[in-house]
């Protein structure tokens with residue numbers, strides 16, 4: 001389980017990006033983190049993965065804090081950034097091998113997984129080319145494969161569907177569902193309502209650093225007076241109508 005408890009982040013310039021939020025992501029669950037631009041989604045994700053320091057609060061994965069056991073904590077998740085930075089001088093194969101080596105993935109496991117995902121994400125032919133020659137979409141697809149190569153308990157994705165072609169987007173959603181169905185956790189941010197509506201078991205809506213609604217779609221709808229679409233709820237709750 002991923003547990004975020006009373007997390008607050010104030011940047012050095014005084015900006016209170018996230019203000020005392022708490023939520024959990026359970027095994028077997030796809031949890032969508034929804035919010036408009038600047039709401040605090042990436043800040044929260046960066047704190048979970050250890051890229052920025054928290055101002056206060058506790059974040060644990062399976063009861064482990066990054067401060068207590070960074071290696072064990074980091075072995076439990078993969079993180080797909082919204083704009084992944086890859087080693088441009090590597091080719092696709094060497095990059096995947098580099099990531100797989102870090103996580104100690106056996107040759108059999110990496111070959112099997114790679115074989116499956118190369119078809120899902122249409123990138124097989126380009127794996128021998130330098131990453132510097134890849135388009136933005138190809139880099140994104142390679143980064144997705146890299147995030148799946150060690151089969152983590154928790155997959156953390158920051159705006160994963162942005163810029164993805166329809167087939168890759170479809171397959172990524174399928175992978176997310178399959179993983180949750182096998183008891184793993186998926187946590188992703190999005191501002192795309194239809195994605196959240198289609199695949200999330202639970203969502204949290206964040207606005208100006210605060211969680212303004214959380215639960216299954218049905219739970220959230222029940223708390224609102226009229227029968228509304230997620231998009232209408234989102235606009236109402238984040239007050240951007």
Ligand SMILES: Nc1ncnc2c1ncn2[C@@H]1O[C@H](COP(=O)(O)OP(=O)(O)OP(=O)(O)O)[C@@H](O)[C@H]1O
Nearest residue numbers: 011013015017035036037038039040041042043044
């Ligand atoms: N390094 C930083 N220093 C100061 N302020 C920052 C920093 N990073 C983000 N912010 C501010 O914190 C707030 C939350 O930003 P964040 O990137 O977490 O939002 P987001 O929900 O991911 O938005 P988007 O969908 O636009 O990526 C914004 O007002 C942003 O300008």
